[in-house]
Amino acid sequence: MTMQRAHALLTDDAGEIDRRVFSDPDLFQMEMGKIFNKTWLFVGHESQIPQVGDFIQSRMGVDSVIVTRDREGTIRVLLNTCRHRGMKVCRYDEGNTRLFYCPYHAWTYDLSGRLVNLPHAENYESFDKARWSLKQAPHVTSFRGFIWATWDEAAQPFEEYLGDLRQPLWDGLGPWDGGDGEVEIISGTLKWIVPCNWKIIAENFAGDPLHEPSHASVNRVRLGPGGRRDPLGKLFLTHFPTGHGFVVEQFDPSVDRGFYAASPATAEYHRISMQKRYARLGERAGTPLVLGTVFPNAAIHTSQPRTLMVAHPLTADKTEMWRMFFVDKDAPQEVKDYLRRYYMAYGGPGGMTEQDDMENWTYAFQATLSDNCRTLPFNYGAALKMQPLDTQIAGTVSAELMSEQNTRNYYKVWAACMDKD
Amino acid sequence: MSESNSNPDRMLTMELEREIQQFLFDEADAVDSRQFERWLEFFAEDLRYWIPLRKNMPGKGKHPDVGGDRDAAWIDDDMETLRKRVAQILTGVHWAEEPPSRVVHLVTNIRIKPIQDSADHHVFSNIIVHRNRLETESDLIVARREDKIRRAGGLLKIYRRTIYLNHHTLTAKNLSFFV
Known part of the structure; x- marks a missing residue:
């Protein structure tokens, strides 16, 4: 294996990408160590664990983890495997507890992952319980309530990892009115398995406006006046040196756009919130993020709908998608109800937009498996030589919307992670 | 998922029992034979179709x-959204269902209970739904189902359908077909 193995699979400045990137089991194994054990990963939201003792079961890459709020109120991310024989110590999706009890040999851990009890302790010679805690993510951070963790002791702080994406993402994950309030996850995470490589899903959300034909049918039957949503302003692609890629919208924030006309209560709440947002954020309110991928596998729609997806890798050819929806915590119940139903009609396996994505990803992926197909690289060449646009929008902005600059950047960062010692 | 709404005081005639069973079998036949417009007729305007x-x-x-x-x-649909799902399939460019999947519903274990203080009925059933698409892609969905059915203008209509999947993490890549 050469040091530049992954880079060698990208040619013409990532304008062409070898299909093995998506299906080689050895590369997948490498990804688990070099990407999923190194980068920041999304694991949950504070609204899912508001009280001391609350926990949810989550995932980091192929691993099950428990996200807890311990006695001190600190959020912990614990690898869900007993230190004795490996059994899962938590098999519930969520709950409130003091202890995680292993059903195999009864080793028992507290909310911080400390081993607090094991049967027949006297039969172990000079047993040091502190050495046998659950493995814990060394760095956990809450970014506006959204919880991220990394296994890498030496990882850069999360906000540095975001770089110039920090401010727009901060604005995008808060309430509509641009204030200091909170959003909350609508209880319940949709979890389903898609037979394709995780990166095909992650890149789709990183800014691939060329995949609009996927959504021809939902745009025709209309979930909103603009097709599957309300009409958007001018769109731009922007990407960041750590691999994140987003779609940004630009519009005049002083003008009411009449969104959510199908629900008068929602329309009114949105209109008033947007006025406050403009008063608070000024012109920044006119260039919000629409959607994008935080490298490597968390995709966030920040405006309409508001939803977060994680593409959890299972094997090179199988991915577990998780999707959750969020709303302003202080929105009227009627508004929350309307948005919940709109979001679900849009996304998830039953979503009229997302259904067609899964069809395309599944059968595109199938054609990465044969030697014959692997002689043909995938093409990421749209707007390859275009110079970046000089603008106030954060990141490197494409002068052309129908560009594959974000996905090219995604795979260049992917290769850099993979080729790093 | 309990059947506590039953009212032992109201007798269920064999005739009505048969009619409701036949109604559910016809409904399954309409959706499986892709007569989607006819299928929509089985539901009331105030529908909640909830999974x-x-x-x-x-x-x-x-x-x-x-x-x-x-x-x-x-899924948490009202009638308007359900109509949109049908319209989406009929666009011919809904790639998840184009070419069309083959879907079969098996509807079994039907129990019918009159709903207290109303002329409506609570109908419990178990379903197996099989989808095959393109060549070998196959999904099997198993669920317990609860329908609330009323008679309106002489016709039976489902106004509330709840489908309790037996699945936690879905192994079907999407739900572009009607469970």
Whole structure:
């Protein structure tokens, strides 16, 4: 294996990408160590664990983890495997507890992952319980309530990892009115398995406006006046040196756009919130993020709908998608109800937009498996030589919307992670 | 998922029992034979077509293993959204169902209970739904189902359908077909 193995699979400045990137089991194994054990990963939201003792079961890459709020109120991310024989110590999706009890040999851990009890302790010679805690993510951070963790002791702080994406993402994950309030996850995470490589899903959300034909049918039957949503302003692609890629919208924030006309209560709440947002954020309110991928596998729609997806890798050819929806915590119940139903009609396996994505990803992926197909690289060449646009929008902005600059950047960062010692 | 709405005082005639069973079989036939416009006629305008999530929760105590009324769900449609789903399939460019999937519903274990203080009926059934698409892609969905049915203008109509999937993490890549 050469040091530049992954880079060698990208040619013409990532304008062409070898299909093995998506299906080689050895590369997948490498990804688990070099990407999923190194980068920041999304694991949950504070609204899912508001009280001391609350926990949810989550995932980091192929691993099950428990996200807890311990006695001190600190959020912990614990690898869900007993230190004795490996059994899962938590098999519930969520709950409130003091202890995680292993059903195999009864080793028992507290909310911080400390081993607090094991049967027949006297039969172990000079047993040091502190050495046998659950493995814990060394760095956990809450970014506006959204919880991220990394296994890498030496990882850069999360906000540095975001770089110039920090401010727009901060604005995008808060309430509509641009204030200091909170959003909350609508209880319940949709979890389903898609037979394709995780990166095909992650890149789709990183800014691939060329995949609009996927959504021809939902745009025709209309979930909103603009097709599957309300009409958007001018769109731009922007990407960041750590691999994140987003779609940004630009519009005049002083003008009411009449969104959510199908629900008068929602329309009114949105209109008033947007006025406050403009008063608070000024012109920044006119260039919000629409959607994008935080490298490597968390995709966030920040405006309409508001939803977060994680593409959890299972094997090179199988991915577990998780999707959750969020709303302003202080929105009227009627508004929350309307948005919940709109979001679900849009996304998830039953979503009229997302259904067609899964069809395309599944059968595109199938054609990465044969030697014959692997002689043909995938093409990421749209707007390859275009110079970046000089603008106030954060990141490197494409002068052309129908560009594959974000996905090219995604795979260049992917290769850099993979080729790093 | 309990059947506590039953009212032992009201007798269910064999004739009505048969009519409701036949109604459910006809409904399944309409959707499986892709007569979607006819299928929509089986539902009332105030429909809620709801497929909640299932959760792994402690078996002891009061921990519902079904997503709540205001939680995220697989599907939570009113009549307008259900019509849009049908319209989407009929566009011919709904790639998840083009070419069309083959779908078969098996509807079994039907129990019918009159709903107290009303002329409506609560109908419980178990379903197996098989989808095959393109060549070998196949999904099997198993669920318990609860329908609320009323008679309007002489016709039976489903006004509330709840489908409790037996699945936690869905192994079907999407739900572009009607469960």
